[in-house]
Amino acid sequence: MGVPLLDLSLQYTQLKEESDALWLDVMSNAAYIGGSKVEQIEKEIADYCGVKHCIAVANGTDALFLILEALGIRRGDEVITTPWTFFASIESIGHVGATPVLIDIEPGTYNIDPLKIEEAITERTKAIMPVHIYGQCADMDAINAIAEKHGLVVIEDACQAIGATYKRKRAGSLAKAAAFSFFPTKNLGCAGDGGCITTDDGKLADRMRLVARHGEAQKYVHTTFGTNSRLDALQAGLLSLRLIKLDEWNQQRRQAAEYYLEKLVDVGDLEMPVERDYGKGVYHLFILKSAKAPEAVSYLHEQGIGSALYYPKSLHEQEVLREIPNFKKPTLPVAEDSASKTFALPCYPGITQVQQDEVIEAVRTFYSLA
Numbered sequence: 001m002g003v004p005l006l007d008l009s010l011q012y013t014q015l016k017e018e019s020d021a022l023w024l025d026v027m028s029n030a031a032y033i034g035g036s037k038v039e040q041i042e043k044e045i046a047d048y049c050g051v052k053h054c055i056a057v058a059n060g061t062d063a064l065f066l067i068l069e070a071l072g073i074r075r076g077d078e079v080i081t082t083p084w085t086f087f088a089s090i091e092s093i094g095h096v097g098a099t100p101v102l103i104d105i106e107p108g109t110y111n112i113d114p115l116k117i118e119e120a121i122t123e124r125t126k127a128i129m130p131v132h133i134y135g136q137c138a139d140m141d142a143i144n145a146i147a148e149k150h151g152l153v154v155i156e157d158a159c160q161a162i163g164a165t166y167k168r169k170r171a172g173s174l175a176k177a178a179a180f181s182f183f184p185t186k187n188l189g190c191a192g193d194g195g196c197i198t199t200d201d202g203k204l205a206d207r208m209r210l211v212a213r214h215g216e217a218q219k220y221v222h223t224t225f226g227t228n229s230r231l232d233a234l235q236a237g238l239l240s241l242r243l244i245k246l247d248e249w250n251q252q253r254r255q256a257a258e259y260y261l262e263k264l265v266d267v268g269d270l271e272m273p274v275e276r277d278y279g280k281g282v283y284h285l286f287i288l289k290s291a292k293a294p295e296a297v298s299y300l301h302e303q304g305i306g307s308a309l310y311y312p313k314s315l316h317e318q319e320v321l322r323e324i325p326n327f328k329k330p331t332l333p334v335a336e337d338s339a340s341k342t343f344a345l346p347c348y349p350g351i352t353q354v355q356q357d358e359v360i361e362a363v364r365t366f367y368s369l370a
């Protein structure tokens with residue numbers, strides 16, 4: 001039969017009537033950018049995350065850049081973050097001219113290791129940027145305590161983690177500000193690019209909004225050099241429809257993950273993903289670790305099953321980082337040992353047990369042959 005790594009069509013078919021009506025509504029009103037639909041989703045996301053402000057922007061990369069910009073992080077400053085993420089996390093630090101300082105991750109969760117943060121702090125350090133990788137929150141109490149002790153600000157890259165909880169609070173409300181992406185494959189995705197920022201800080205929110213709208217304080221009065229980063233009405237409307245379903249969809253991902261955890265626990269050299277008891281992850285990806293990951297991925301492809309390495313390389317190994325002033329390539333044993341050994345199995349809302357059984361059977365067969 002075959003099982004895809006991700007099936008996005010379900011998010012459309014489950015809300016087909018509403019989505020089609022929305023499309024016609026936006027087309028006939030010809031109000032494409034900004035307006036009430038964008039204001040509405042900003043309010044809904046702020047309420048959902050439990051924060052005062054949400055600023056809709058064009059994508060998750062812009063969200064990170066705008067946060068760093070508004071915090072005044074500039075050339076010569078250092079931001080401590082993880083090499084185990086999508087490139088945008090580090091790219092945004094480079095975009096404001098600052099230097100990313102990459103430290104090692106925890107085995108099992110693949111999140112930034114709080115125990116490694118303090119030794120990386122220098123007089124130039126301004127911020128810590130944890131990434132809630134694969135949909136599980138980083139250990140935010142530990143990170144916030146270090147930040148407070150050293151007078152640093154904490155920024156969440158929550159792009160993979162909308163709906164994840166940490167001690168009953170939601171991702172997006174756990175630090176100074178957080179970035180979300182609505183790229184179609186994310187847990188809350190739109191029909192194109194989209195993103196937002198959440199924060200409780202009203203002054204910071206004003207600055208980010210200003211910079212995202214060409215620095216235009218009043219009509220034709222530009223008080224800073226900004227950029228253009230907006231969410232359009234169609235995406236905003238679609239996100240409002242899908243946000244209502246998000247908890248149910250995240251729960252379906254968790255159930256699918258639990259089924260794999262139960263059925264694959266003693267197969268080959270597979271290491272299961274670790275869930276920390278401080279919160280509930282949303283399984284943006286279900287990740288296994290194995291020395292034979294590349295061969296397993298190829299075998300699964302031959303069987304028609306979607307799988308991919310996440311990530312084939314730790315970002316501290318990217319050559320382009322040499323272009324960043326003062327970047328020092330670190331040695332990071334856990335991240336280096338995880339590269340090309342971690343791979344994803346199909347885990348998305350709507351996946352059936354029959355499909356999961358097919359995946360499990362193929363994984364078992366591969367490891368019995370291997």
Ligand SMILES: *Cc1c(COP(=O)(O)O)cnc(C)c1O
Nearest residue numbers: 059060061086088089159181183
């Ligand atoms: C997707 C993602 C981003 C970037 O979001 P875009 O909307 O694609 O710009 C940033 N960080 C992480 C961890 C991501 O997964």
